[in-house]
Amino acid sequence: MANSSVSIRYLILGILSQQAMSGYDIKRFLESLGWLIGSPSFGSLYPTLHTLRKDDLVVMNIIASEDKPPRKIYSITKTGKQALQDWSDQPVLPSVSLKSFVMRLLLGSNFSPLGLLTHLEQRRLQVATHQADLAKATKDLDDTADIGQRLAFEYSLALANAELAWLNNALEQLSQKLPTAEVMKGNSTNY
Amino acid sequence: MANSSVSIRYLILGILSQQAMSGYDIKRFLESLGWLIGSPSFGSLYPTLHTLRKDDLVVMNIIASEDKPPRKIYSITKTGKQALQDWSDQPVLPSVSLKSFVMRLLLGSNFSPLGLLTHLEQRRLQVATHQADLAKATKDLDDTADIGQRLAFEYSLALANAELAWLNNALEQLSQKLPTAEVMKGNSTNY
């Protein structure tokens, strides 16, 4: 299962923030999620755990049960939580993939309830921009463009539209639930 | 503009298959496409052109106009076209990103008209599988799941649904146009 380069460091840290576990467990957990995010190889997983530990973002405890082989259980530290939150608060670059966005949803949301909304808002802005670009490019595709090219643009545009629709809906639902509605009302001063 | 690792080698080869141009032109062309695919850095673009040339997949001609600085124009060779076609005919692994799929649409379609349909069919199968996985996972999210987790799954599911709908529609339209309709009628023996 290839990973599509979503910084493994914070992926692991995020998982450990929800549940202390071993490297092997992390891999199985990610694989259980199917293609939602993807799972890094052991060749990057274990070394990353080592460096996280060296940086005091996680601690390791060897759990040696009588029958099972000993397992190394990693838990997030206070420093680690802070680092995760810092990362989580950073605006997502427009270039980063959908997967990275999903990953932040999945892992970063337990922080600041407002962070979730700003995160969605940010994404909406970026997708809207992308959608506008695509709409324009699709419209003035010259007539030399073959069917494949046309499909590629229409396809991307259709997906952008779907994403935008979902984001709008989700934001509407959320801002109804939360009393913080004022902050989000489309006045995207943050960027 | 980050690239999200869509094998740059075939990306370049594909562009050159449609139009001979310089490294600089390739970059500008990709940038003009916005986030549709993304553009590699010069640091990987130029070295890739060198190796493509070494492998005889492209040839280089120095065009020295009087006033402009001399430009190195790369053209695809017969071997290069064959290599591109071979790559294009290979089934796309489920793990590869949406971008890679779009890229194949964009670049590979000038080959075999049937290839386009099989390409779409393949994608449909993969997305359908992914969608089923997601639908299941979303349904049996335990009640400890926080709102972020729930959103992450619903979001991914919504996108998978949209993609599936588009693919179904596109395939229907195409099979009406083409007389090869029989081959595609959902009998997905290919996999």
Add this chain to the structure above:
DNA sequence: CGTATCATGTAACTAGTTACATGATTCA
């Protein structure tokens, strides 16, 4: 005339993969 853009390139680094190595436990 200096700054922006055109145009090409290299070197050092980063982040990941694949392939390999090791050993313990489970289970047919």
Add this chain to the structure above:
DNA sequence: TGAATCATGTAACTAGTTACATGATACG
């Protein structure tokens, strides 16, 4: 007892990036 799985790790490699270097030409 031998194969599958649990569990951890390292080494070599691959594919890309960033930062740097260079020089020419265009333009205000």
